[in-house]
């Protein structure tokens with residue numbers, strides 16, 4: 001049983017703060033690291049894998065700092081996001097190379113075991129550049145597993161992988177989580193994280209934004225106020241009617257016509273808007289959500305629920 005602990009860990013590159021004072025604990029089972037692009041996930045994983053030193057704070061494995069701690073490297077496997085640059089190697093040669101680098105006593109047996117775990121024994125003598133995206137991910141996974149690490153870190157493992165291979169990969173991860181390994185994988189897609197992770201950590205703009213199971217994170221996301229753009233036949237009258245509604249938090253008239261409406265309770269708003277329009281003899285011409293981007297959802301999480 002291995003536990004990764006980050007205590008006020010930060011990492012900056014020049015004046016770019018990639019990770020900003022993050023504290024979290026990652027224990028056995030599967031943890032999803034969720035955040036939009038550029039949130040700092042890759043940097044966090046690189047610190048957990050011992051590839052980057054924290055600029056401040058600590059990143060420890062079972063109480064010992066990971067950076068420059070070679071014993072920790074024997075316990076950790078990393079599946080990086082970047083593509084393999086060894087397309088000319090076969091899957092077997094690639095996994096074997098990592099077994100040799102780890103100085104394993106029987107690299108051949110370790111290679112076969114890792115290939116079998118990810119069900120890549122059959123295509124193992126094909127060159128990596130003939131593999132599908134899902135197969136390349138599995139080859140990377142085999143390489144990361146060759147020394148049988150207790151901790152496995154995966155950076156965006158499902159990116160670009162087709163749905164069938166994704167299911168396969170998810171089943172593999174679940175199995176490894178059930179074996180008692182400490183697994184952490186990053187993603188920018190909540191639904192993807194939901195399907196495999198027992199626990200979710202959310203990071204946004206280098207900061208820790210939320211933590212909990214899927215239900216908790218989903219509630220935080222759906223309870224947030226939502227923005228709608230509304231166009232109508234009489235915006236001013238509609239605005240004043242909307243302001244009397246408890247489901248509406250605010251209304252702004254747009255200079256170019258139309259309204260921006262901030263809604264606290266979408267269900268109630270959806271029921272009340274047609275009523276208000278009918279009562280006032282106003283026609284609704286357009287109703288569109290204006291902040292559906294993942295970034296805005298995450299930004300809300302960083303600010304915390306209102």
Ligand SMILES: Nc1ncnc2c1ncn2[C@@H]1O[C@H](COP(=O)(O)OP(=O)(O)OP(=O)(O)O)[C@@H](O)[C@H]1O
Pocket residue numbers: 013016017018035036037038039040041042043044
């Ligand atoms: N070596 C580096 N030099 C300068 N800036 C960097 C470096 N590595 C990361 N950054 C910056 O740190 C921030 C976080 O990057 P990081 O790659 O960790 O995010 P991410 O959540 O993994 O995003 P993505 O999913 O797009 O890879 C970004 O603003 C990025 O440009």
